[in-house]
Every structure is written in C-alpha cells, then in structure tokens.
Amino acid sequence: MTATVSSRSIPVERVARRRPPRSRAAAWAAVTVIGFFGLAPIYWLVVTAFTPDDKAFAFPPSLVPTEITFDHFVRLAENEQLFGYLVNSVIVSVVTAVLSVAVSAYMAYAFSKFRYRGRSSLMHLVLASQLFPQALLLVTLYAVFSATGLLGSYTALIVSFTTFTLPLCVWMLKGIFDTVPSTLMEAAAIDGASRWRTLHQIALPLAAPGLVAAGLFAFVRAWNDFIFALTLADPDRQTLPPGLVHTYLGEFQTAWPDLMAASLVVSLPVIAAFMFLQRYLVGGLTAGAVKG
Amino acid sequence: MNGRRLTDGQFAWLLMVPGVALFLAIIAYPLVSALVTGFFEQSLVRPGRSFVGLANFADLLGGDFWPVLSNTLVFTLGATIAPFVIGYALALALDAGLPGWLRGVFLFPWVIPGVVVSFLWLWIFNANYGVLNGLLGTQVSWLGDPVTAMVAVIVTKTWASFPWMMVMLLAGLQTMPKELHEAAAVDGAGAVRRFRSVTVPHMRHIAGIAFLLEFIWNFQHFDTIYVLTGGGPAGATKTFAVAVYDTAFKGFDLGHATALGGLWMLLLLVLMVFYLRKENT
Numbered sequence: 001m002t003a004t005v006s007s008r009s010i011p012v013e014r015v016a017r018r019r020p021p022r023s024r025a026a027a028w029a030a031v032t033v034i035g036f037f038g039l040a041p042i043y044w045l046v047v048t049a050f051t052p053d054d055k056a057f058a059f060p061p062s063l064v065p066t067e068i069t070f071d072h073f074v075r076l077a078e079n080e081q082l083f084g085y086l087v088n089s090v091i092v093s094v095v096t097a098v099l100s101v102a103v104s105a106y107m108a109y110a111f112s113k114f115r116y117r118g119r120s121s122l123m124h125l126v127l128a129s130q131l132f133p134q135a136l137l138l139v140t141l142y143a144v145f146s147a148t149g150l151l152g153s154y155t156a157l158i159v160s161f162t163t164f165t166l167p168l169c170v171w172m173l174k175g176i177f178d179t180v181p182s183t184l185m186e187a188a189a190i191d192g193a194s195r196w197r198t199l200h201q202i203a204l205p206l207a208a209p210g211l212v213a214a215g216l217f218a219f220v221r222a223w224n225d226f227i228f229a230l231t232l233a234d235p236d237r238q239t240l241p242p243g244l245v246h247t248y249l250g251e252f253q254t255a256w257p258d259l260m261a262a263s264l265v266v267s268l269p270v271i272a273a274f275m276f277l278q279r280y281l282v283g284g285l286t287a288g289a290v291k292g
Numbered sequence: 293m294n295g296r297r298l299t300d301g302q303f304a305w306l307l308m309v310p311g312v313a314l315f316l317a318i319i320a321y322p323l324v325s326a327l328v329t330g331f332f333e334q335s336l337v338r339p340g341r342s343f344v345g346l347a348n349f350a351d352l353l354g355g356d357f358w359p360v361l362s363n364t365l366v367f368t369l370g371a372t373i374a375p376f377v378i379g380y381a382l383a384l385a386l387d388a389g390l391p392g393w394l395r396g397v398f399l400f401p402w403v404i405p406g407v408v409v410s411f412l413w414l415w416i417f418n419a420n421y422g423v424l425n426g427l428l429g430t431q432v433s434w435l436g437d438p439v440t441a442m443v444a445v446i447v448t449k450t451w452a453s454f455p456w457m458m459v460m461l462l463a464g465l466q467t468m469p470k471e472l473h474e475a476a477a478v479d480g481a482g483a484v485r486r487f488r489s490v491t492v493p494h495m496r497h498i499a500g501i502a503f504l505l506e507f508i509w510n511f512q513h514f515d516t517i518y519v520l521t522g523g524g525p526a527g528a529t530k531t532f533a534v535a536v537y538d539t540a541f542k543g544f545d546l547g548h549a550t551a552l553g554g555l556w557m558l559l560l561l562v563l564m565v566f567y568l569r570k571e572n573t
Contacts, residue, residue: 023388023483024388024389024390026385026388027384027385027386027388027389027390028385028390030381030382030384030385031382031385031386031390031394034378034381034382034385034398034454035397035398037378037451038398038400038401038451038454038455039397039400041401041412041413041416041451042400042401042404044412044415044416044423045408045412048415056421057421058421059420059421059425059426060425060426060429061421061423061426063423063426063427103310103311103314104311106307106308106310106311107307107308107310107311107312109307110303110304110305110307110308113304114300114301114303114304115300116300116301116304116305117301119304122308122312124568125315126315127568127571128564128568129315129319129320131508131512131560131563131564131567132319132323132557132560133512133532133533133536133553133556133557133560134512134514134533135512135514135532135533135534135536135537135540135553136323136326136536136550136553136556136557137319137322137323137326138537138540139322139326139329139536139540139546139549139550139553140321140322140323140325140326140329141318141322142336142540142541143325143336143546144322159318160318162314162318163318163319163322166311166314166315166318166319170311195298195303199307223405224405224406224407226406226407226514226515226518226519227514227515227518227533227537231537231541241405241406241407242407244407244411245407245519248411249414249519256415256418256421259411259415260411260412260415263404263408263411263412266405266407266408267403267404267405267408270403270404270405271400271403271404274399274403278396
C-alpha cells in the first residue's frame, strides 16, 4: 500500500449505477445527519462573524441573520496588535516550512534510495517521534531556551515547531522519493553524473511538487500550533493562535462576533493551502502512517 | 565534491547528518533530559536542583496520577470511538456513489486551526448566549459541570477529527476490489452480510492504524481542552497534557511535571509499540 493511495480516484458514477437505490438513500440519510453535525457549526461561525453585537448578544439567538455588518472585520483590520501577531505567524511558519523541507529532503532521499546499517531503526525512531508528547518536550525546550537567552524569540518558535514538522516532512518526502524511479538515477550514474548531481539535478526537480506539498503541510502545522507559541514566545513575538486567546478570552465579556471574524481570517490561509493539497491529502494526513 | 569516493552507506549518512543532528538536539535530548528531571526537585524559576530519587513518582502514584489517568482515558476513548464511528459511516456513504465534492466539504472542520475550533465551540456552548442553549431552550452551563464539560470537550474533538477518519477509511474502501462485493451479492449476501464478511476484513489493517493513531493523538491532546475548560471544572477534564503543562508552567514544579510526564510517556510507549508493530505487518 502506498502513501498516495487517495490519488487513485475511482470514478464514483460507474460504481453508483450498479448500486441499488435503497443503499443510496441510506447513504444520503447518513450524509445529511453527519452533514448537520459537521457544517452547522461552520455556518454559525460565519453568521456570527457578520452579526452586529446587539443581535449576537440576544437570547435566544436568531438562527438566520436578520442584519449583516462588516464592523468586526473593520475593527480587526484596525487592530495593530493583531496585525503584529499575523506578521509573526507568517514569518515563523514560512521559515519553519523552508527549513524543515531543506533538512528533511536529504534525509528522506537517503531513506528512500539507499540501504545501509541503521536505516530501519532510524526510520522507526523518526516515525515514533511524531508521537512523543509535546507538553513534555516543551518543559525541557523552555529550560534550554531560557538558559541560552533564546526564550521569547522567533528562533525558539521555529526550533520548537521543527520538532513536529521535521518528522512529518521526512515521512512525506520519503513517500515522494519512493515514486521517483531508481532507473532514472542509475541512468544518470551511467552517464557519469556524480551522486550529488543526480540528487540535485534529477531527483529533487522530479520531487518538486512533493517538496511544495510537504512545505505547505509544515506551514499549516506551524500556523496552527498553540502550545509552543503560547509558552515560548514573548508577547510581541506571539503568533495568532495564542495571540487571539490573549486578546479575546481574557476579557470579562468576550467579544464573540469579533472573535469569530478573527477566526475566519486565521482559517483562510489554511483553507487555501488545503485546496492545493487535495492530491496529497492521505500522504500528508498520515505521513507514514500508511507504510510508504 | 564528488560523492563517488564514498560508499553508498557513507553517502547516505552524509545526507542525513543535518537531519539527525537536529533530531538529536531538539527531540531526543529534550525528551531524555525531561525524563531525568523527574528524579529531581527542580523549579522552573529558581536555579539549581536536588536529587530526590523516586519521591516525585511516589507522590504522584499516591494521588494525582489516578484522576488524571481516568480523565485521559475517558476523553481518549470518547474522542476516538465517536469520530471513528462517524468517519466510518461517512466513508461508507461517500463510497456508495455520492458526488465526489462532498468529501471536500466535509474536510472543513478538520482543516480549520485547532484554536478556531475551540473558539467556535466555546461560543456554541456559551451558557448565556450560546446557540446550543438557544436551540434546546435551556440555560445549561455546559462547561461548568464536570460531566457535561467532559462531554463538551469530547464533542469538540470529535467534530475536529471525524473528517480525518473519513479520509483514511475512504482511502481504504477505494482500494477494495469491487468484484468481491459483486461476487458476494451474486451469492445472495445482503448489505449487512457483505459489510461484515467483505468490507470489515479488507479494512481491518487501515482501520486499526487509523484508530490507534487517533487514540495516541488524543492521549496527548492539549489545545481544545486547554482553551475550552483549562482542565476544569474542578479538574474534571484535566488530562495528562493539561496536568503536565499546569504543573510546570503554573505551579513551576518541574520535578513533578516531568515525573508525571515520564509515567505518561511509559503508557504512550506501550501504544507506540502496538502502532509500530501494526505498521510493519
């Protein structure tokens, strides 16, 4: 079984025609029920973000919007502190993604194309490292950053984010390199290309879409991180997730419509990233969970 | 540099140097160091530490460990079984010939950031203005009662994870040869019988991996619990992740935090061995 199993899409219509109508009715019923559970909260998120404060703080709430406002988004755009969090999020997530892909590409290539002593135990260690508890890692990382004066800096965030993006990228990219035929590399070697040249001029360009996908996944994971950013960053270095918690949840009365508007804005880059990532979904979701 | 003078093995190791170095520095060392700290009395804010042997572990096993373990197990089981069942049902439904775009629509809850999920459900569960109370015509403080708070965090995590289960299980269903189902149907097997005798055996491996991974992730889940309840009310939703975090960063007690983390890690290790075994079959 390969990690890119999802890309093999079976034309559903062909299968559908042979199914009895009764089982399709049952399927629609299941989709409707689960669809309500899955999508009603999203509907509510969007509705609240466009609802004026006095309407949002009415009980019982009106399930259909009676009045629409963009005030919450305007207030968001004018909030300099939030803009600072946004800038931090972009910087830290981009650097984390680039660094992770650069380091893990070489490691993944070694895992994929060579057989050597220590390979399989190291691969298992990388796989298992995704499962180590972050809260525990955080305790030592905090102490180390504190001792080295890095606590609160971008570096602290990038390094701590790399603890989860590195294993993710290594596993994703190993799956990608596995799909690059070894015969191409052998042909290059016969033509006299060195191993470095083969890697840089043949394997990496062929894996380029995969490198982008792995980078996007790393970006999303870094963008979404909460626990490390909450603890390791100075107030002026904080990313959006803990930044929003501090901005809105500390208040006596949370400004829910503002918070929902901010939530929508924070979600947008991630949603955009996933639109590009559809094809790599299963590989990235499991990152080695399904053996590559 | 010409890679040819090296053997393949040497070249491979050369490629891995940056990755392995980073891995040792930021994952392996912190982890080992944390486990060692469990045997010391150490504060987050004051320098110095003193060796106390097993005292931290004895303290924990004499009290705090057990409620945290039970909270973690309740949360983990609930937040794994519910998305598994929902995700499986949805995957079967989508595989029965519904339009393909539905899959993408269902991904939204999983795609949006964890804190956004927490904010959204915090708002839904809000006692005064929340839409849940509005729909039910009640005035329940969902996050203020120990039982409903646990249910609330499980519901929230379930909402965020069922799409992942759906994608994993749907990928498994799509690799199933349709001929098997057709042959079984020709032999007169009904839908339930075909599910039990054809689908379940085919899906056992991927379903097992998806379940176990989700279980491991929930076993160390932090974000939604921390934002929704902070481990409360009265510690009712305090799981390992929240307890370790609070002990270290609110109680400043690194010794007890890492000792609790060590016990937690031990349990995780058992799960990981299961996982790696399954992964290899």
